[in-house]
Amino acid sequence: MRLAPREGEAIIVRNLRGLADRADEALDRLQALEDHRLRTAEAIRAAYRPGRLLELAALVQFAPVVSPRQIAQRLNMTLSGAGKLLARAADLELLAEVSGRMAWRAYMAPDIAIAFGYVTRPVGRPRAAPRQMTELEPILTAFDREMAALDLVLEKIGVIGPAGEPIS
Numbered sequence: 001m002r003l004a005p006r007e008g009e010a011i012i013v014r015n016l017r018g019l020a021d022r023a024d025e026a027l028d029r030l031q032a033l034e035d036h037r038l039r040t041a042e043a044i045r046a047a048y049r050p051g052r053l054l055e056l057a058a059l060v061q062f063a064p065v066v067s068p069r070q071i072a073q074r075l076n077m078t079l080s081g082a083g084k085l086l087a088r089a090a091d092l093e094l095l096a097e098v099s100g101r102m103a104w105r106a107y108m109a110p111d112i113a114i115a116f117g118y119v120t121r122p123v124g125r126p127r128a129a130p131r132q133m134t135e136l137e138p139i140l141t142a143f144d145r146e147m148a149a150l151d152l153v154l155e156k157i158g159v160i161g162p163a164g165e166p167i168s
Contacts (some may be wrong), residue, residue: 037057039094053088059074064112096110
């Protein structure tokens with residue numbers, strides 16, 4: 001603004017448009033992060049043996065670019081196991097392999113890999129984000145019934161008292 005005092009209004013409008021564009025970009029990134037979180041939760045829920053995918057997903061939320069060496073150190077596992085875990089996450093499309101080499105592989109969150117041009121954007125209609133569980137109330141009610149039945153059994157054998165407190 002110091003360099004062009006006569007055109008101050010035009011510069012302010014340009015700066016405000018740029019700020020609005022950056023805000024729209026940030027909202028798109030936030031939506032992509034939420035979609036990735038839901039897709040990851042659905043993939044982990046549907047996995048037969050999820051292993052350490054949940055821990056990997058939590059780590060990728062804070063470090064979107066990872067390598068097997070980083071995963072091995074942070075999750076306290078072998079380098080081979082970390083590589084297999086990352087390959088499994090890539091097969092589930094939770095991460096994208098971006099290094100293009102067999103050794104020293106690097107993986108990124110898919111939306112970031114697309115934004116930086118490492119991976120091409122998928123062709124066709126975008127996948128819908130998985131729906132959140134809306135029918136949670138019947139599950140919680142069934143759980144409460146099972147816990148009440150367990151309390152009755154424990155009370156009968158003398159492990160807990162009528163109010164649920166342990167008997168010494």
